[in-house]
Amino acid sequence: MTEIITIDIKTEWDIITARQFARKIAKSIGFDVVDQARIATAIGELAKNIFLYAEIGQIEIEKIDNEDLNLKGICIIAKDSGPGIADIKSVLGENSPEGIGAGIPGVKRLMDNMDITSEVGRGTKIRVEKWLRMG
Amino acid sequence: MTEIITIDIKTEWDIITARQFARKIAKSIGFDVVDQARIATAIGELAKNIFLYAEIGQIEIEKIDNEDLNLKGICIIAKDSGPGIADIKSVLGENSPEGIGAGIPGVKRLMDNMDITSEVGRGTKIRVEKWLRMG
């Protein structure tokens, strides 16, 4: 249940690999085809950000659940040791600039929760979740 | 060539009639299925505006052409003797208010040209065109 899949992001092919894993896991959790597409798109954006701006990093995919609320879900963590984001607020804003963090507002809209920690020169960690209400 | 089709707009059914004529004429001019759908949608909005806010009015549909520029097109004129629009600028603005003229910015985006004249208490005349470049 706490199995974590880790994908190293070095080439554009790794973006596709990350999408593929995310889609498979999302499907196994019970997300429908539209949500699978959204989750794959979101992870693709996160991976692309690593590929383009940090050059190297990892993506982790994990199944999560909350028994009290009768929820199951998927959690994706993107980590890199790239340049970091100086102004996290601007990246989360509606019109994030071109360049680093360009797709982040989109990822936030495709998923349910997002959490960013970043230190300039040290790297960035972005954690997103998407939840599914069980029958 | 200068045949004008006039449809009285009194009931919601007349909206459908106007759409149907517009689609047929657009098709005969040579507009593709997407443009036909756009033209039908635009005329539907114009007719709905008459139906909802002026109660009574006419819509005219006409084939137009410009031989110099090698263009053919469709022209739609919506006339009513309803309350009129006091502030035409606000109706053409991006976020037109609810109520009278609500769909007008949309119509403008679906067509190529739009021209409005209106007098408060006397009525409104909206003329739109859409052009098609000939092979």
Place this chain on the structure above:
Amino acid sequence: MVQQLLIQYKQILSDYIANRQEQNLYVGQNYVRQLMKKNVAPEDVINIHKKAIEEIYDDLPEKLSYAYEFLIEVMVQFGLKFREHQSLLIKQEELRIEMDIATRIQNHLLKTTVPQIESLDIGMLSIPLRQMNGDCVYCFLYDKKDYLSFAVTDVVGKGVPAALCMSMVKNGLETLEYANNNPSHVLEVLNRIIEKSVDDSMFVSSFYGRYDLANDVLTYGSAGHEPGLYFRASDESFHDLESKGLLLGVLPEVKYPQFDIQLKENDFVVIMTDGVTEIRDIEVNESRNIIKEITYLHRHLSAQEICEKVYSELQKLQDYAMKDDFTIFILKK
């Protein structure tokens, strides 16, 4: 709920497939419009469509289902724009509220009351292009009621920056209200204030006038402002009130000359911003002639009514598509 959507959509779709009538399309569009209000995204609609088709054709070739899957996937991109639009609309609305408050404050700040004077008829009209006004007309009577002073001012630029700058100009004028009231002096002091405290890219034009109520003499000076118009009733002639003063805020020490004119019965003076004279597709000289014509034709009306006539006629002339703040001020003997 999703099941409900599917049943309704399938009904509308199969009606269309069976009959291909305009009303089926009309109903379909209206239905999707309802879904959009409930934040249903385009990829959701494709998914509902796919499911409906799979129920309508139970022998649908697998490959056609795959094609729909592909369509769902690519539509996610439009779905992103759709959501982005929704949050942008919320932001727009917040901003609209903010600008409404700012406009209320500005209106309060720039508010000027037309003094009621027996011997002189005063009219003024100032219409901002957008919400906030970059023009300002300010008018006050000295305590002893012997002089009326007025300033017609235009900030180069529009919107919020112009409004900020204008509030500063207004403050400067209010401070000067208590001071020496010579137009040359007022313009010189205003110029120093603006040069000192405003950004280099901000310039202000101003026409400042002081009317001697006992002798009916108007003394005026101008800082790069649109020339005023003086109508002499005795020979029904128009004259430009020109004065070559530099715009305010360009250089720290500038001298502004001042001039006198004597007003007689039925004479009037029109001061305006360039938003009045810059008429679309019409050359400035020609547009000044148009303004002369309008004011002449309505010279029997009150100063305020003439202001309003000029505005409405020029609006009509330009198809209600003005391009600048519009301010006109008329003194009529």
Place this chain on the structure above:
Amino acid sequence: MVQQLLIQYKQILSDYIANRQEQNLYVGQNYVRQLMKKNVAPEDVINIHKKAIEEIYDDLPEKLSYAYEFLIEVMVQFGLKFREHQSLLIKQEELRIEMDIATRIQNHLLKTTVPQIESLDIGMLSIPLRQMNGDCVYCFLYDKKDYLSFAVTDVVGKGVPAALCMSMVKNGLETLEYANNNPSHVLEVLNRIIEKSVDDSMFVSSFYGRYDLANDVLTYGSAGHEPGLYFRASDESFHDLESKGLLLGVLPEVKYPQFDIQLKENDFVVIMTDGVTEIRDIEVNESRNIIKEITYLHRHLSAQEICEKVYSELQKLQDYAMKDDFTIFILKK
């Protein structure tokens, strides 16, 4: 061009139908994203998809083509939103440029230079929440260099309205710079200016201080402002600089009491706006204790460095999600 699109799209689609690999979907999404940049609307994509399918299956049942027609029709509604979004983005961009100019003007207007004084260490920091600042710290040395005066001011409200109001306050302060410099008097005059010229819904809090450089006595008064903090080095104790004065702009005639404190070596005084003390999820008393702790721990640093420490520590504590303009001013003996 359209033919070109169709060929490319058909290729990507039939690759997917044949292989159903992740990379086909990835390529598809990227391709549609390119189309969107060229203003291709969602209904256009459905139409291209329909044509591609009709070419891939030359025996496609007619009814399935009708289903695609229906989909094109309903997608026109999303297409409208898509276009609306594009024009809204253009408007947003225009507005962004306008706000940048306004911010530059405001920065120029509110700019204050920290006077360099042998006997007193001065620090200040004012960070707006959004672009425009509704806080202001203004600080000046009298000509004779015997007194330093400062005002820390907060307009209730944010954004453009607050900025407009603040430019007015700043103007009032500048006028007063040349006048009587008693804190009670300054607050009384400011109150009259604001009450007179600003909208009823606008209130301003201000902490005004005058520091006697010869005798190291700070005289202060407050108009509804967050209490300052006074650190006495001799017994390492903190004291609140409280003063119950009404907010500026509420009533026309208000009296503001003033108080004196004597500063000794290593004593310091912290004046701040409520944006400093209102820390998310933390009660105000507790947050004042946090500020005492931070300033105490860094009391060996310069006044400016202490200001910066308070800002960075409080930012971290709130996960960089401040909710108000942030202004802090420190005088250190």
